[in-house]
Amino acid sequence: MPHTLFISDLHLGSEHQDSMAAFMRFIHAHAPHAERIYILGDLFDFWAGDDDISDSFHARVIAALAGLQHHQTELFIMHGNRDLLMGTALAAACHAKLIGEPTLIDLYGTPTLLSHGDTLCTDDVEYQAFRKRVHDGKFQRDFLTQPLAARKAYIQQLRKDSDTAKRNKRMEIMDVNLDAVAELLRHNHYPRLIHGHTHRPARHEHIVDGKTCERWVLGDWGEQGNALRCDANGCAMIRF
Secondary structure: OOOEEEEOOOOEOOOOHHHHHHHHHHHHHHHHHOOEEEEEOOOEOOOOOHHHOOOHHHHHHHHHHHHHHHHOOEEEEEOOOOOOOOOHHHHHHHOOEEEOOOEEEEEOOEEEEEEOOHHHOOOOHHHHHHHHHHOOHHHHHHHHOOOHHHHHHHHHHHHHHHHHHHHOOOHHHHOOOHHHHHHHHHHOOOOEEEEOOOOOOEEEEEEEOOEEEEEEEOOOOOOOOEEEEEEOOEEEEEEO
């Protein structure tokens, strides 16, 4: 049956060999059979700019994604919080289309809203302030003028600071805010919602203004690969 696959939070990097192995299994065993694949953010553990395409590890990932064109599988990529600097050069190399945050699609007759998910974590005020700063166009342009090595060092330090900060936050603060979810669903006329970021894979139902909305949360690839498979009959999680 024609179907579409959704993945997010792979956090691919040369130091994460388990995730890379799962990614390659996905590319060979699952991806070629899908009509479309949507990567909803954090494909890479970090992305310092499109001038890092030639890195040997990145080149392996890009080649694997680009190869899907031979199976007529369409590929769409959304920015995450770890790889928000992905640009048109990377997309072209992967034979993919960059999509905005959020994006509304018709998924086999069901309006479906796609998001990375971090904008819904509004209880984490500190993170939202940081997100606003790094998504500023001028900040990104100025950052990309720095040497690649300096950018990578800066991002590595940010990751260390973020890991330290997370240890001092309650888990519920880093999850989605249900009022933010309801407002997003209301604003987009009560669609199905698919997102990642929180690393809490599950299916939820929300009653918004008397309408039932389905929300699927994608898992991260820390221990194994996983994807959401959707067709005309609905959606289901798969693991590999």
